[in-house]
Amino acid sequence: MTGEPSADQPPVAMPLEAVREQIFASNAAVQAQFKAEFPGEIERTVRGIAAAHRALDIFRVRLTASLQTATLEMFLHSAVNAVLCSVHHLVSGYPIAAGNLMRHYTESVAMALLCLDPELGVLDEFSKDRRTYPVQKAPTKLKQKKVRAALQAKIQFDPQAWDTVLNIAELYTQLSHASALSLGHHLMVGTDDMMIIGGEYDPAKREPYRGDLIRRASAAEALAHLIDVITEQLGVSGEAA
Helix, strand or coil, rough: CCCCCCCCCCCCCCCCCHHHHHHHHCHHHHHHHHHHHHHHHHHHHHHHHHHHHHHHHHHHHHHHCHHHHHHHHHHHHHHHHHHHHHHHHHHHCCCCHHHHHHHHHHHHHHHHHHHHHHCCHHHHHHCCCCCCCCHHHHHHHHHCHHHHHHHHHHHCHHHHHHHHHHHHHHHHHHCCCCCCCHCCEECCCCCCCCECCCCCHHHHHHHCCCCCCCHHHHHHHHEEEEEEEHHHHHHHCCCCC
């Protein structure tokens, strides 16, 4: 037994140290490639996330503490942080994980909207049973006529805009499964047999990456605006006092 590779024992492709390096990698080289390729898109995304965080700061200061404001704050924070972490994963070379986080964004925004009007009953139902409440159904619940009418009266909710959000969310749903889209992110497109290990930048996916960054920038900007609207509505109505 020499330990040399044989016909039925190929060389070790990923020894322990290589695996360890991947687990604790900083992904600085991948991030540098993203910065070089998409400076404008990344800056827009950074500004959008910062604006959303600032809007949340104002929400916390201007509204009186209550069950509703505490619940809204948690969902809104979840949405902001989901976008931030999603962008981090994306520019570090992990588009599948990044897409999954955007599902958290969509569900968190949906739950915040549903909890905005106590008459819809979601705030009470969620508060009574946070562990098992089906938050995954929140995005499509916003398609109900009663819900849309209530939110249109409160914050001029735009049903067509939400339908667009749901259409985009379908992209992220694919990344939650071993779909063709997910499998494609495991391959360096344009090569014969090169599979991605850990986080990588694939030059062949340049335009999809750009689209991903733009969608996240738009999500952060829309969230900043939504938080401002919610703060104004609850502050004027005094419902959260």
